[in-house]
Amino acid sequence: MEEMKNIEVLMDEKRVFSPGPDVVERAYIKSFAEYEELYKRSVEDNEGFWAEMAENNLHWFKKWDKVLEYDFHKPYSKWFINGKLNVSYNCLDRFINSDKRNKAAIIWESNYGYISRTLTYRQLYHEVSRFANVLKKHGIKKGDRVMIYMPMIPELSIAMLGCARIGAIHSVVFGGFSSQSLKDRIQDCGAKMVITADYGARGRKFVPLKANVDEAVEVCPTVERVLVAKVQTVTGYRTAMTPDRDFWWHDEITADDIESYCEPEWMDSEDPLFILYTSGSTGKPKGVLHTTGGYLLYTALTFKWIFNNKEDDIHFCTADIGWITGHSYIVYGPLCNGATTVMFEGIPTFPNPGRFWKIVEKYGITSFYTAPTAIRSLMREGESWMKKYDLSSLRVLGTVGEPINPEAWMWYHKNIGQEKLPIVDTWWQTETGGILITPLPGAIPTKPGSACKPFPGISPAILKEDGTPAGPDEGGYLVIKKPWPGIIRGTYGDSENKRVKEVYFSKFPGMYFPGDSARVDSDGDFWIMGRVDDVINISGHRIGTAEVESALVSHPSVSEAAAVGFPHDIKGEGLYVFVTVKGDVSPTDALKKELINHVREVIGAIASPDKLQFASGLPKTRSGKIMRRILRNIAKGDVENLGDTTTLADPFVVDEILKGML
Numbered sequence: 001m002e003e004m005k006n007i008e009v010l011m012d013e014k015r016v017f018s019p020g021p022d023v024v025e026r027a028y029i030k031s032f033a034e035y036e037e038l039y040k041r042s043v044e045d046n047e048g049f050w051a052e053m054a055e056n057n058l059h060w061f062k063k064w065d066k067v068l069e070y071d072f073h074k075p076y077s078k079w080f081i082n083g084k085l086n087v088s089y090n091c092l093d094r095f096i097n098s099d100k101r102n103k104a105a106i107i108w109e110s111n112y113g114y115i116s117r118t119l120t121y122r123q124l125y126h127e128v129s130r131f132a133n134v135l136k137k138h139g140i141k142k143g144d145r146v147m148i149y150m151p152m153i154p155e156l157s158i159a160m161l162g163c164a165r166i167g168a169i170h171s172v173v174f175g176g177f178s179s180q181s182l183k184d185r186i187q188d189c190g191a192k193m194v195i196t197a198d199y200g201a202r203g204r205k206f207v208p209l210k211a212n213v214d215e216a217v218e219v220c221p222t223v224e225r226v227l228v229a230k231v232q233t234v235t236g237y238r239t240a241m242t243p244d245r246d247f248w249w250h251d252e253i254t255a256d257d258i259e260s261y262c263e264p265e266w267m268d269s270e271d272p273l274f275i276l277y278t279s280g281s282t283g284k285p286k287g288v289l290h291t292t293g294g295y296l297l298y299t300a301l302t303f304k305w306i307f308n309n310k311e312d313d314i315h316f317c318t319a320d321i322g323w324i325t326g327h328s329y330i331v332y333g334p335l336c337n338g339a340t341t342v343m344f345e346g347i348p349t350f351p352n353p354g355r356f357w358k359i360v361e362k363y364g365i366t367s368f369y370t371a372p373t374a375i376r377s378l379m380r381e382g383e384s385w386m387k388k389y390d391l392s393s394l395r396v397l398g399t400v401g402e403p404i405n406p407e408a409w410m411w412y413h414k415n416i417g418q419e420k421l422p423i424v425d426t427w428w429q430t431e432t433g434g435i436l437i438t439p440l441p442g443a444i445p446t447k448p449g450s451a452c453k454p455f456p457g458i459s460p461a462i463l464k465e466d467g468t469p470a471g472p473d474e475g476g477y478l479v480i481k482k483p484w485p486g487i488i489r490g491t492y493g494d495s496e497n498k499r500v501k502e503v504y505f506s507k508f509p510g511m512y513f514p515g516d517s518a519r520v521d522s523d524g525d526f527w528i529m530g531r532v533d534d535v536i537n538i539s540g541h542r543i544g545t546a547e548v549e550s551a552l553v554s555h556p557s558v559s560e561a562a563a564v565g566f567p568h569d570i571k572g573e574g575l576y577v578f579v580t581v582k583g584d585v586s587p588t589d590a591l592k593k594e595l596i597n598h599v600r601e602v603i604g605a606i607a608s609p610d611k612l613q614f615a616s617g618l619p620k621t622r623s624g625k626i627m628r629r630i631l632r633n634i635a636k637g638d639v640e641n642l643g644d645t646t647t648l649a650d651p652f653v654v655d656e657i658l659k660g661m662l
């Protein structure tokens with residue numbers, strides 16, 4: 001367990017909140033006994049359970065021959081074998097001749113708020129179908145990779161669904177990533193097209209998306225076309241367009257030769273739906289691959305049960321679609337249920353910290369899903385902001401992305417939850433496709449800081465270093481023993497799944513290891529403790545320390561760098577970097593700024609170091625391995641507890657670092 005970090009065991013948290021009668025009445029699963037029975041069945045007859053769910057929740061052009069084939073040693077898993085379906089058909093065509101045809105599918109709230117846009121199911125279907133034809137016209141075919149680098153505007157969802165309609169594989173890159181990060185991702189998957197916007201507006205900031213794309217595609221010969229949506233909230237912004245390569249979205253979608261109907265491609269259940277890049281312990285971000293049938297079923301069902309989504313509900317997930325949370329709980333989960341989903345272009349504090357609550361009131365939001373970091377930053381602003389708005393429409397609250405501290409949970413419960421709404425603390429990852437551990441409102445009592453129970457069909461366990469099960473409250477490595485439909489199928493470009501095997505299936509052979517530690521209390525509730533690898537979680541965003549280090553050493557003045565996380569009141573974790581400069585370079589404040597900027601340019605603003613300390617050497621073992629444990633303790637200010645330093649090649653290095661500590 002020496003490796004584990006972030007273990008703040010909240011053993012003394014004993015508060016329990018049971019769902020009230022209103023919550024129970026609306027819930028799909030209405031009692032703990034009902035959950036237990038459902039759960040028992042879902043694991044005892046796992047395939048039967050998922051088959052029934054797939055039958056009831058999705059439309060199949062052709063039914064599967066076999067529910068599941070898997071081997072966690074190789075590893076692989078395949079769901080609904082030989083089943084044929086189309087994601088955009090499931091999210092749109094199913095509803096356009098039903099009572100839902102004029103129901104809002106997407107409600108878009110602009111950065112500035114005075115412009116909003118609503119797309120009904122029928123309108124969205126129409127846009128997606130036409131856009132799919134635009135993709136075809138520009139040479140995109142089934143299996144081609146299409147990069148999407150856009151702000152949170154409806155065109156982003158239309159682009160994703162358009163790709164899904166013709167079987168192209170989309171890969172959304174968060175608009176906050178740099179041009180270089182975009183380039184790396186385009187090159188990794190060999191994208192043929194990039195879909196972007198002229199710029200992105202977030203709060204008072206502008207992101208020159210198209211200019212970033214121009215810079216990236218210069219060194220990406222696979223890119224044949226760039227489609228550019230015009231952001232409508234500001235006029236007068238001029239964008240350079242390269243003839244024959246760049247095309248305006250609005251010109252293309254309205255062109256005379258574009259037909260309104262696009263036949264949805266019959267996709268195999270295991271055909272790829274998208275690639276989403278995420279950070280790991282080593283190397284560059286990997287392209288997590290999700291496929292069609294399993295992913296769609298998993299997001300649809302988790303969305304329905306966890307947010308208790310019913311016909312009149314309005315769901316608001318505050319994530320950006322550039323992350324998995326947005327893919328699963330803004331786009332695919334809600335739309336596959338024929339639900340109304342809100343897409344918000346801006347940030348929680350613009351024009352003021354009442355923005356989320358204003359949106360809740362404006363649209364009558366019923367389920368609200370955000371990250372602990374947002375809650376903590378709004379907490380700091382005080383209670384006056386939400387008091388201005390009517391929050392009475394809310395029925396379920398959720399959090400995701402990082403452990404939530406009980407203090408933030410209680411604040412959320414009291415001020416937003418009006419002391420009666422269930423809070424679902426949902427644990428999952430890019431690789432899991434959807435939520436795996438969570439309370440179900442109406443059925444599972446909640447505890448501040450606990451993600452509570454496994455979703456039906458999920459078999460988690462906590463193991464000790466030697467692979468034996470940990471006892472109640474003992475803490476250990478979280479593993480999942482059986483596959484579920486939304487599980488990662490591979491990383492792009494690695495057909496033998498070597499990387500997946502090494503990262504997720506080698507620590508405990510035959511089991512999925514997500515990289516988190518957790519404990520289970522005596523009620524069987526899960527408490528996620530944090531990552532045990534070199535991935536840090538800044539404001540709910542994953543950053544690999546290796547990425548930050550290689551960004552730093554790519555600067556000509558840097559000789560070596562080590563990056564670690566440290567506890568941060570708002571962000572959850574902050575980024576602390578230790579840098580040694582080359583012999584002839586002086587470690588000045590100007591260089592410090594330059595290096596911080598350099599990381600922003602290489603990766604993006606989210607990886608911006610909070611603290612940068614120059615050091616003349618880094619603590620290393622005699623075999624040359626950097627001892628991160630020591631650096632982590634220094635970063636957290638825990639200098640009394642540096643542990644054994646006798647194995648260091650040069651123990652004096654530590655003294656020097658301690659002197660320069662920030």
Ligand code: WTA
Pocket residue numbers: 278323324325399400401402403404425426427428429430431451514515516528529530531537540541542
């Ligand atoms: C962390 C985001 C505690 C965890 C959906 C995981 C959480 C990583 C929670 C995945 C939670 C996510 N409680 N920790 N409720 N949800 N995490 O891939 O460390 O961006 O491994 O997916 O976030 O981050 P990712």
